[in-house]
Amino acid sequence: MSRKTKHSKYLSIILVPHSTNEVKTIKVSSIRYKFYILSTLTLTTVICFGLYFGFLVNSNNRLKTELTQAYNTNQQQAKLLSEKAEQISAMLEKQDQYTKNISEFSNKYKQMTESYVDGNMDSITASRGSDSRSFITDATQLKSILENLQEINNSDNSIVNELSDTEAKLQTYIDSIPTLWPASGRISSYFGTRSDPFNFSEKNHEGIDIAASYGDSIKAAAKGKVTFADVNGNYGKCVIINHSNGITTLYGHASKLLVKEGQNVKKGDVIAKVGSTGRSTGPHLHFEVRVNGNQVNPIDYLDKK
Template sequence: MKKRREKRYWSIMLVPHSTNEIKVFKISSVKYKLLALGTIIATAIICTGLTITSLVEENKHLSEKIALANKLTEEQALLIEENEKEISKLKEEKIKQSRMTEEFKTLYKDLTHKYIEENMNEVVATRSTGRNDREFVESASKLKSILEELEKINHSDAEITTDLEDTQAKLTEYMNVVPTLWPTAGSVTSGFGYRTDPISFTRRFHYGIDISAPYGREIKASASGRVILSDWHGNYGKTVIIDHGRGITTLYAHCSKLLVSEGNTVNKGDFIALVGSTGRSTGNHLHFEVRVYDEAVDPMEYLDPR
């Protein structure tokens, strides 16, 4: 007869500090193993949960870092795009600078050397040659515009900078004494050349242009110079004549009031008189003449286009 297997137990004793009875709990070996297994499983579950929570948190931080990296990448892409645009703009400016420099060199040679340096003191303009002077005035105005644009661009080329300064000085000196500025606002009612005289109704040569303007409107000096007449001048009435040097003079007639005196120095654009109808005149207007070595030339060949 087989001997019956004896059950094993685990005892847990609770011993109080007081005099109370000691409590003893018996746990069978099977239950103990189950309890231990359950504890292990519970511990594993808790550890797994903590691990998952940690991974989720790390994933969240990683996602935030990725989002930040993407944002930085986009910002860098925008910055690169802006830099490319700026580089493209600089290239365009460089091309523009090169083009204008070449144009400047061409005009500089044609104008500065040929006209300004050689002909500054030998201005020759008559009715038959006035067109050549007009072409020069237009070319000089164009060169002046180019110079103004070139002044906005920094040049590392010292030679170009020197050329710019020298040419600007020569042009300023020349253009200041060339009557290109309209002396007053208004429409031209009578041009240069033969016409029917408005008073005698006979065919006569008109040595200037008539600009219609209201009584009292300001009259400006068409170019810089010295006033050589500011007085009544026969049929011209109250008149101002300015000597601009190099044989060029301008005349402003039929004024209502004279604002300058003989001997005064005036700059281009200064007010010198007021529009009127003095002398041999049929109404308020300005009679304007340009003379070179006392030879009347068409003022329209000099005045700026408008």
């Protein structure tokens, strides 16, 4: 009975090597066996817990890093959105102001056309005779408005149809004013009293002389209808154009006429060639502007160079 109790206190481990036939037996007491098992379990538990704790720490650090990055990204996006919101607000404000300016310009344009063009078409000559410079200033302003309108039309098609009739009316009005220089060159003789080149006596010069080369183009200063195209005494070969509203222009001393009486011409059309026909001392263009048959200073009409 005692032998059996003694043997139960041990745990035998039998080792059978492959290389030899010798069998080895290792006896381990049950207390030590339990201690090894407990130690193994404890160590395994500690290792597993350590690995799990390390995993949790790494996961937490990774999440913390990701949260920090997300926060920073969110802050940057919030800042960017704030800046974009300010830019959009400024753009909308600018667009509103732009729309307001276009509306104001359109109203002023219509008002000026109705009150000036329509109201002065029939009385144009009266204002010219009393204050030519004021009239030309007004005409220049009208041209500037037309140019601005065309720029706006190119950038905003919504007002093209609305103002097209008004623009066409103003363009027609401006085209009938003799503002285009009929020839290229310097003014060799101005309007007013001058010394006659033939007898050197004081004489009134009823137009301006533009020095140019023989055969240079002579252009219509405004649109109108040719009322004369022939030889005209001291003027030599001459063209006269009626621009309506009592305004006519005369082009003298031409070498060749390119239009006929009754022909309609546009502003800038070539109507003749520079020459020295009639009472002339050399190639040049004698240009006159007449209001109700009276010669006035062409400089008050022509565009500023």
